[in-house]
Amino acid sequence: MRAPYATDPGLSRGRLVPEEESSHRSCFQRDRDRIIHASAFRRLKHKTQVFVEHEGDNYRTRLTHSIEVGQVARTIAGTLHLNPELTEAVALAHDLGHTPFGHTGEDALHELMAPYGGFDHNAQAIRIVTVLERHYAEFDGLNLTWETLEGIAKHNGPVVGPLPWALAECNAAFDLELHTHAGPEAQVAALSDDIAYNNHDLHDGLRAGLFTDDDILHLPIVGAAYAEVDAKYPGLHWNRRRHEALRRVFGVMVSDVISTSQAELAALGATCVEDIRHAGHPVITFSQPLWRDLQEIRAFLFRRMYRAPSVMKKREEVTKVVLDLFPYFLDHPEDLPERWHQDVAAATNRTQLARIVSDYIAGMTDRFALQEHARLFPDSRAARTG
Template sequence: MDRAGFASDPGRARGRLVPEEESSFRSCFQRDRDRIIHASAFRRLKHKTQVFVEHEGDSYRTRLTHSIEVAQVARTIAGALGLNPELTEAVALAHDLGHTPFGHTGEDALHALMKPYGGFDHNAQAIRIVTKLERHYAEFDGCNLTWECLEGIAKHNGPVVGELPWALAECNQGYDLELNTHASAEAQVAALSDDIAYNNHDLFDGLRAGLFSDDDIQQLPIIDACFGKVDRRYPGLDPYRRRHEALRRVFGVMVSDVIDTSRALIASSGAQSVEDIRNLGYPVIQFSDGLWAQLKQIRAFLFSRMYRAPSVMQVRIKVSKVVEELFPIYLADPKQMPGHWHGDIEAAADETALARIVSDYIAGMTDRFALQDHARLTGDHSIAI
């Protein structure tokens, strides 16, 4: 389909930090997407927690399956709005690259440990991965992504104001991402697609885990109407098919609302270019006020019944201990890290630089590797999850 005037145009991209010859058969944004898919950090997402620790069950989402679902939603919305699908997809696929093992629990633990050294932020870590830590190419560190893709990863949740996470500040010194403005509409789509994906799949995973029932969620807005539509069309349907049919309709409600609301916001804004979108001062990709109020009720339910469920909290305590005990071991004896990290260790100017290398290493671990390494280094095999 034809692209809108406010879409990001690969022919007008601002380029890469290290100039490269353009491909004859892929746009620059396609190459960004492909490099993200082939990144080691992307592959490791298959063994990183979304909500449940990766090996608690084969059917639960991991960071990898979550990222793929976000990209699918994002590409659909981008197509409906006339945006660039490849840039949208690239930002969506990259948005969780910086996550630690054990999801937000691991991030909270690592941030607390890193407070004396500048803290830890998974979004800034994603930037560090694609600009520094992926080391596969002959001519540069990282993936040498376009400015637009880096901007999208850094700002998909909105302008970054106040004191910057150190990893983002380091990147921004050499490649100004204009952090005080909103990102492109493509990056904004990736952010809302993240909300859509986890609102939907966390309901699926919570039901599968037995943390709540179909009857429980039928009391929630949006969901009640979707179950009603299924029951009227398919009376007596098998419970599992009934659940799937209802929740896929919840998914559709969210996607349709974002498309309709955003289309109206863009039209009323008068934006004619991607620069207009960046400088409006507000995001143009949004849920309607009514749906957003309903989604907040669903989120509150998930918070109390899933994210803070006693069984989930017990696991959180265990995995926090893994991160909390690994960090000082590596900081005291960094040569315990694999040999390809030793060059960075020897070049570290001070304890802060060394702590950041240790943080990079731990953040890159998968759930299972962190558990195995903790058992190896501490001799404590009691943390069975």
């Protein structure tokens, strides 16, 4: 039984290009399926989460991260009696706009795009699903429902101030009411992202040898989880001990979101999804004590993992890749693949051309960006070490 404030597919605000509805799938199921079948979704397999894709087969990539976010989101949405298909669609799409090399690539591309409107991976995800996926006969993009687009655009909260240009273009055609919060399903997707990366970054950091199990025993939630495992399974092999502890950390975060959000929803007394959009604050949330604990875990990861010397060295190398590729293609747009030539021919100024080059580079996987850089700059150190 769905809650009265769950998003009802029968009341969807529809698609930008009207389509006949499916007889056996809801509109949100179709959105989710289109995202899974999108080229940009497949490319996430070879895009950095923290470690560059080729550094190891066992580290998370943007694809495995997105799948884990989707799994957490389905669990929370089901328990809160929300719409699981819409929740999963937003969860799976939330990182579609990421560049090669993760936030490192995004920082470099944003710097390069500063004279042309900047770059933002959330706005780029909207651009991908509204413009850049070009497979359907009747429209560009995936022609997703208003609710799914809203969720992708606003899952982290209202978008205020000057809009990223890619989001502004979409919003001009299909008003996403960016000043309000998203519906509850998108809020679930946002918290599921936090849960997934706080858990798996601990796991990947341990696997990479950036810190040890003993190094994290002082952390809130984590230390208690290890102690529980040690009490229940004394002498357990280190790998099983680690897995058992971190899955307990995972469970604490999920349980906290569910119980806290249930209380928030009850206090709000929402009777429809619009009550949640206009509540003025998120209703899917961590408790304050757990949020403080997560901030401490995050600070540890930032210090020991995201800014570890080996990670920073790789960040330098891959930043150079993006810094070299962008100006090359901006000055030689004829070297872009054939599918981009029509866009280049239609460009009337350097800003439009820069945005085309940005779209191309943002869509690259780690390995393709490294291969292109090695081909175009064979004497570069980044090409030799990539």
